[in-house]
Amino acid sequence: MEKPIATCVLGIGLSGLTFHVPFVLALKDLFSLHSVLERNPTQEGGNVKRRFGTTVKIYRSFDAIIADSEIELIIVGTPSDTHYDFAKAALLAGKHVLVEKPVTPNTNQARELYDIAKSRKLVLYAYQNRRWDADFLALKKLLSLPETSPQSIGSVLEFESQLAIQTLNTQACIDVIHSYDRYRTQLKGNWKDEARPATGLTYDLGSHLIDQCLSLLGRPDKITGFVQNIRGIGSPDVNDWFTIHLHYSKSPSRPYPVTAILRASILSARSSQLRYVVRGSRGTYIKYGVDVQEDQLKAMPTPETIFEAGFGKEPESLWGTVENVHNDGVTFSKAIWPSDAAGCYVELFKNLAAAIRKGAELSVPWKDAQTVIELIELAHQSSEEGRTLTVPPVM
Numbered sequence: 001m002e003k004p005i006a007t008c009v010l011g012i013g014l015s016g017l018t019f020h021v022p023f024v025l026a027l028k029d030l031f032s033l034h035s036v037l038e039r040n041p042t043q044e045g046g047n048v049k050r051r052f053g054t055t056v057k058i059y060r061s062f063d064a065i066i067a068d069s070e071i072e073l074i075i076v077g078t079p080s081d082t083h084y085d086f087a088k089a090a091l092l093a094g095k096h097v098l099v100e101k102p103v104t105p106n107t108n109q110a111r112e113l114y115d116i117a118k119s120r121k122l123v124l125y126a127y128q129n130r131r132w133d134a135d136f137l138a139l140k141k142l143l144s145l146p147e148t149s150p151q152s153i154g155s156v157l158e159f160e161s162q163l164a165i166q167t168l169n170t171q172a173c174i175d176v177i178h179s180y181d182r183y184r185t186q187l188k189g190n191w192k193d194e195a196r197p198a199t200g201l202t203y204d205l206g207s208h209l210i211d212q213c214l215s216l217l218g219r220p221d222k223i224t225g226f227v228q229n230i231r232g233i234g235s236p237d238v239n240d241w242f243t244i245h246l247h248y249s250k251s252p253s254r255p256y257p258v259t260a261i262l263r264a265s266i267l268s269a270r271s272s273q274l275r276y277v278v279r280g281s282r283g284t285y286i287k288y289g290v291d292v293q294e295d296q297l298k299a300m301p302t303p304e305t306i307f308e309a310g311f312g313k314e315p316e317s318l319w320g321t322v323e324n325v326h327n328d329g330v331t332f333s334k335a336i337w338p339s340d341a342a343g344c345y346v347e348l349f350k351n352l353a354a355a356i357r358k359g360a361e362l363s364v365p366w367k368d369a370q371t372v373i374e375l376i377e378l379a380h381q382s383s384e385e386g387r388t389l390t391v392p393p394v395m
Contacts, residue, residue, distance in 0.1 A: 001029070002357055004028065004029060004030055004031050004032040005030060005031050005032070005072050005073050005096075005353060005356055005357070006032055006034040006070050006071050006072045006073070007024050007031050007032065007033055007034055007071070007072070007073045007074075007075060008034055008035045008036065008037065008059070008065050008068075008071045008073070008074050008075070009021055009024065009033070009035075009036045009037070009075045009077060010036075010037040010062070010065075010074060010075065010076050010077060010078050010086055011037065011076070011077035011078040011079075011100075012036050012037075012038045012046065012047040012048060013047075013077075015077035015100055016036070016047075016075075016077045017047060017048070017051050018294065018297045018298055019077070019100075019127070019129060019294075019297065019345070020075050020077055020098075020127075021033065021036075021048060021051075021052070021303075022052075022297055022300060022303040022305075022306065023303070023306065023345065023346055023349045024075075024349070025052060025054060025303040026303035026304055026306050026307065026346070027346070027349055027350070027353070030349070030350065030353040031073070031349070031353065033048070033054070033056050034056075034057065034068075034070060034071055035056060035057035035058065035059055035065065035068070035071065036048055036056055036057075036058055036059070037058075037059050037060070037062060037065060037078075038058050038059075038060070039060050040060075041058055045058075046058045052302070052303060062086065062089070066089055066090060066093035066095065067093075071095060072095065072096060072356070073095065073096045073097070073098065073352075073356065074086070074087075074090040074095045074096070074097055074098075075097075075098045075099075075127075076090070076097060076098070076099040076100060077100045077127075078100075079192075079196070080100075080102055080105075080196070080197070080198035080199055080203060080204070081105065081196040081197040081198050081199065083099050083100065083102070083103055083104060083198070084103075084104040084105065084109045084113070086099075087099045087103070087104075087113055087124070088112070088113060088116065091113065091116045091117055091120060091122055091124065092116065094120065094122070095122070096122050096123040096124075096125075096356050097113075097117070097122070097123070097124050097125070098125045098127055098352060099124070099125070099126060099127065100127045101126060101127060101128060101207035101208065101211070101369075101372070102198050102203040102204070102207045102372070102373060102376070103126050103369045103370075103372075103373060104198065104373055105197035105198040105203075105373075106197075106373060106377060107370060107373050107374040107377060110366075110369060110370040110373050110374075111370060111395075113366075114366050114367075114370060117366070123352065123355045123356050123362070124366050125348075125352050125355065125362060125364065125366070126211075126364050126366060126368070126369030126372075127348070128207075128208070128211045128348075128364045128368075128369070129345045129348055130208050130211070130212060130291070131211070131212070131215055131348075131363070131364065132343055132344045132345050132347050132348060133290075133291035133293070133343050134291050134292070134293075134312055134313070134314045134339040134341065134342055134343035135275055135276065135287055135289070135290070135291060135314065135318075135320070135339050135343075136212065136291075137339070137341045137343070137344075138287075138319075138320065138337065138338065138339040138340070138341065139276055139278065139285070139287070139320075140216070141341070142278075142285055142322070142337055143156065143216070143278075147282065150324065151283070151322050151324060151335060151337065152280075152282060152283070152324075153278060153279070153280030153281075153282055153283035153284060153285055153322065153324070154280040154281030154282030154283065155254075155255045155256055155280055155281045156256070156258060156278060156279075156280050157256055157258075157279045157280055157281060158277075158278070158279040159216075159258065159260065159276075159277075159278050159279075160274075160276065160277035160278070160279075161209075161212070161275070161276050161278075187233060187234050192204065192238075193234050193235070193238060194235065194238070195235040195237040195238055199238055200227075200237075200238045200239040200240070201239050201240055201241065201242055201264050201265075201266065202225075202227055202239055202242045202244070202376050202379060202380065203376055205264045206242060206244065206262060206264065206376055206379070207372050207376070209244075209262040209264070210244070210246075210262060210371075210372045210375050210376065211364075211368060211369075211372050213246055213260045213262065214368050214371060214372065215368070217246075217248055217258060217260060218248075219371060219391065219394065220246035220247055220248050220260070220375075220391050221247055221248060221249050221390070221391060222246075222247040222388050222389065222390055222391060223244065223245065223246055223247065223375060223378045223379060223382055223388065223389050223391055224244070224245040224247070224382055224387075224388040224389075225242065225243075225244050225245075225378065225379030225380060225381070225382035225383040226242060226243040226244070226383055227239045227241075227242045227244075227379060227380055227383040228241055228242075228383070229241070230265065230266070231266060240265070240266040241264070241265045241266065242262075242263060242264060242379065242383075243261060243262070243263040244261070244262040244263070244375070244379045245259055245260070245261050245262075245388075246259070246260040246261075246262065246375070247259055247260075247388070248260070256281075274287075274288055275287040275288055275289060275290060275320075276320065282324060282325055283322055283323055283324035283325060284322070284323050285320055285321070285322050285337060286320055286321050286323075287318075287319075287320030287321075287337075288318060288320075289314065289317075289318030291312075291314070291343045292312065292313070292314060292315075292343065293311070293312050293343045293345055296311055296312070297345075306345075306346055311342065312342035312343035312344055312345075313339075313342045313343075314339040314343075316336075316338070318339070319336050319337065319338045319339055320336070320337045320338075320339070321334055321335065321336055321337060322334070322335055322336075322337045347363070348363065348364070351363045367394070371394075374391075375391070378391065
């Protein structure tokens, strides 16, 4: 049996305690929580002991962490503007790295990290957990159906996707919409309100939306961005609203052009949570509600909860519906399309361990993470220049 991967988690706030520490603790055969970076623990034993009752070594200095030869993997869950520096130093010290989104402030830095990891044969992994949302898995399953299947919606014509707490209504004429909206009239009063590198809604929530589009549709041909601080509070350089159009041309594998529209707003007032409306040449899929894993992780009594039967399972009340047109072109039938596969963020960590110990292929290629940052930069440029930009070929 292989030795568990000695892991240090940087950042023991929401990110660390919700999305990283529980999986490291639960997957005892794959990982061991060696230590954490917590500069100012609020109580003896720190936040990990307070939250999970587990005693863990606490470092207050990052330099001491990278000097510790026992540590094999560093998880970077600190503020966005620190991701590049921490990841680079960890790689140069010979550590594998899992880094939260957004991975870096700019594309050149993302490319540099990739080159360092490749030259040193280290695993560099972007934490894009929403590829394992239950509804996203259900949608991928639907879109993979052969067109001869009774529930196939055919070739995608329009794809509306929202990932929201509170969301605005969207226009039915749009081809593809990703939305991740909230309603907040005041600043939060933390680092996300400050004009730092990689802050603002495009980097924060746009990273998820763009990554999902890349996973489903691939690299776009053109991009149009609209980015602004719509509330007019705080720094004007920290955007709280964006709409990003990703344009996809017809191709041998894509019979219709597709436009993906990704959007998020801090001033979005709607209680119902539309998740997907996907219109195809033979039907339409509609889905409400969001993945349950984040709420379950916040409330879980012990890390082992992730192995319980109900973890990641959507209630049937949130399952989507498929409406198909019959061959006569007039009659329609409607049926439930279940989110029957549970959401499973744990698969990201299993893949990470397999990549480190066995050289397995990454489920989230770093090139995708690099493209996410590239598209965010292009969206800002497009917004500033007021024009659509061509997305250059992969370098």
